Amino acid sequence: MKIRLDGGQLLDPVTGALVHASVLWDDQTGTVLTIGTDVPEGDRQIVLDGEAVLPGFVDVHVHLREPGFEEKETIATGARAAAAGGFTQIACMPNTQPPLDTSERIRSVIAKGEAAGAARVRPIACITQGQQGEALTDFAALKAAGAVALSDDGRGVQHGGRMREALVQAAQVGLPLAIHAEDESLSGRGVLNGKAAQRLGLEAIPPEAEAAMIARDLLIAEQVGAHLHVCHVSVEPAVSLIRWAKQRGVHVTAEVTPHHLLLSDDIIDRDDAVYKVNPPLRTEADRMACLEGFLDGTLDVVATDHAPHTADEKSRGVAAAPFGMVGIETSFQLLYTHLVETGRMSLGDLVDRMAARPAKAFGLKGGVIAPGQPADIVVVDLRRTRSIDPSQFYSKGRNTPFAGWPVAGWPQLTICGGKVVFSAQGVREEGISQ
Numbered sequence: 001m002k003i004r005l006d007g008g009q010l011l012d013p014v015t016g017a018l019v020h021a022s023v024l025w026d027d028q029t030g031t032v033l034t035i036g037t038d039v040p041e042g043d044r045q046i047v048l049d050g051e052a053v054l055p056g057f058v059d060v061h062v063h064l065r066e067p068g069f070e071e072k073e074t075i076a077t078g079a080r081a082a083a084a085g086g087f088t089q090i091a092c093m094p095n096t097q098p099p100l101d102t103s104e105r106i107r108s109v110i111a112k113g114e115a116a117g118a119a120r121v122r123p124i125a126c127i128t129q130g131q132q133g134e135a136l137t138d139f140a141a142l143k144a145a146g147a148v149a150l151s152d153d154g155r156g157v158q159h160g161g162r163m164r165e166a167l168v169q170a171a172q173v174g175l176p177l178a179i180h181a182e183d184e185s186l187s188g189r190g191v192l193n194g195k196a197a198q199r200l201g202l203e204a205i206p207p208e209a210e211a212a213m214i215a216r217d218l219l220i221a222e223q224v225g226a227h228l229h230v231c232h233v234s235v236e237p238a239v240s241l242i243r244w245a246k247q248r249g250v251h252v253t254a255e256v257t258p259h260h261l262l263l264s265d266d267i268i269d270r271d272d273a274v275y276k277v278n279p280p281l282r283t284e285a286d287r288m289a290c291l292e293g294f295l296d297g298t299l300d301v302v303a304t305d306h307a308p309h310t311a312d313e314k315s316r317g318v319a320a321a322p323f324g325m326v327g328i329e330t331s332f333q334l335l336y337t338h339l340v341e342t343g344r345m346s347l348g349d350l351v352d353r354m355a356a357r358p359a360k361a362f363g364l365k366g367g368v369i370a371p372g373q374p375a376d377i378v379v380v381d382l383r384r385t386r387s388i389d390p391s392q393f394y395s396k397g398r399n400t401p402f403a404g405w406p407v408a409g410w411p412q413l414t415i416c417g418g419k420v421v422f423s424a425q426g427v428r429e430e431g432i433s434q
Contacts, residue, residue: 001027003418004042008053008379010035013356013368016348018052025375030417032375048379051412054351055369056088056119056376058358061153061178061231061255061303062328064090064121066112067105068097073308073396075109078328079118081306081395083422085329086378086411089364091122094131095154101126101137103145110146118421119414122148122364124178127166133157136166139173148362151178153231156213158184163217167226176253176362177221178229181213181238182279191318193280196265202319205280211237218245218252229361230254232305234279236289243298253361255303256294258331260287262338263401273314273321274401277307294353295345301358302335302350304328308397326397330388332380334402336409347382379413386410 003025009018022039025032034040064078073081075092082090092109094100100109106123113121125147129135131154139150150170156179157163170177182205190205191197197204214230218241221228233239233256242254259277264284268275275281293299307324314321332354339345359367366374385408390398414422 001044002033002042003027003044003046004039005046005048005053005377007048008051010053010369011348011351013348016346018347023053023369023377025418027375027418030375032369032371032373034371035369052380052382053369054086054378054380055355055367056378056414056416057086057332057354058089058364058367059087059304059306059328060091060149060301060358060362062090062092062306063095063308063324064092065308066096071310075112075121076116077394077396078306079113079116079121080422081393082119082328083414083416084394084411086332086380086414087119087328088376088378088414088416089120089122089359089366090328091124091148091362093124093151093153094126099126099131100124101129101131103141106142106145106147117419119416122362124149124151126150127152127157127177128162131155133159133162136162136169139169139175143173143175147175148364149176149178149229151180151231153178153180156180156182156184160216160220164220164224167217167220167228168224171224171226176227176229178231179213179217180231181210181217183209183213186212191276191280192268193265193282196268196281199269200271200318205278207235207237207282207286210235210279211241214238214241218242218250221252222248222250225251227251227253232257232260232279232303233290233293233299234260234282235286239289239293239298243293246298253300254298255301256290256299257303257305258327258334259325259401260290261294262334263287267401271317273316273318274325274399276318276321276323277305277325278323300353301361302331302354303358304331306395308395309399311398314399325399325401326393326395327400329393329395330400330402330407332411333407333409334405336382337407341408375415375418377415378411380409381412382409384408384410
């Protein structure tokens with residue numbers, strides 16, 4: 001069946017302008033057939049009222065918690081939350097229980113993602129068996145099973161020689177290796193950044209714990225020719241190191257989260273674990289360095305590091321609560337409101353950082369709306385502002401520091417592979433309704 005989307009404003013990827021245009025796709029093949037102002041009629045039609053029509057967003061760093069922690073999130077709830085946030089592809093980290101270190105577990109995640117019928121779920125496999133930092137996993141087998149990258153996220157690989165061996169093998173099989181940069185001999189038992197930790201009488205995670213490991217891995221990646229992807233950059237030295245490496249021609253990509261772009265540790269003035277995330281919220285100078293690095297392209301993509309926890313876990317106070325905050329349902333709205341509406345960056349550039357570039361970085365199709373490409377589309381209302389209400393999340397997690405923030409740019413409709421997987425009125429699992 002051919003379906004035509006009319007009445008929207010399509011983002012021109014070349015000029016960055018919103019232009020009136022229609023999109024026609026085949027919901028059986030899930031591919032776009034044609035776009036423009038002279039598009040053939042479809043068998044069915046969706047009529048918009050001037051909303052923006054953007055490529056489905058791609059998040060290369062989320063935590064879906066299944067298997068092992070289904071009380072926090074399942075693959076199905078996480079995929080639906082992603083669709084509600086306008087994401088059509090999400091790459092999930094392997095720090096589950098058991099960890100995603102075998103082909104069988106990778107295939108299981110893919111199958112459960114397909115069964116959820118929302119965003120496409122792309123598993124990331126462990127670098128080391130059990131994420132213990134010792135024996136490497138079988139990279140070739142994991143790639144063949146469907147893994148799109150390798151990571152021990154949640155922990156950094158502490159042994160430099162092991163990391164070199166991993167980067168050599170990752171280069172051989174052609175997978176990006178995504179690092180959680182944290183030298184544990186430096187971070188110790190830290191939980192917050194310097195002054196915030198001092199205010200609460202807790203131990204700090206110093207910036208060099210992140211930057212030192214990035215420096216090590218950039219140098220190794222340069223020597224062995226691997227693709228190093230740096231997760232959740234948070235400090236100025238890390239931005240400078242990545243900028244330096246790119247100037248040297250190192251194959252490195254990097255991500256930054258909405259919370260590290262919008263929040264600093266100045267906000268932490270009470271014992272509230274909603275602000276506890278790893279790497280921690282840093283200084284205002286670090287935040288500005290991340291923003292500068294994002295605007296100039298040093299930090300390539302937005303990734304949410306969506307990390308749901310139960311309310312009980314997050315009520316235990318900063319010292320005892322787990323790290324992490326959710327973000328997949330609010331990331332575009334927050335960045336559109338605070339970066340695009342304020343004139344810091346264009347809508348086209350933001351969408352590029354949330355769709356085309358992450359897809360390219362991880363070798364995925366999509367990220368653009370064009371004939372022959374997957375019909376992965378998000379329709380966004382840029383005109384309406386409303387406050388973030390965690391009680392309305394599709395995710396099981398409610399742990400966001402942005403509750404009550406007024407933001408614009410709410411997704412109204414998400415289409416994945418030609419199927420409507422989210423509408424503002426609710427998830428539709430069986431395709432388009434008239």
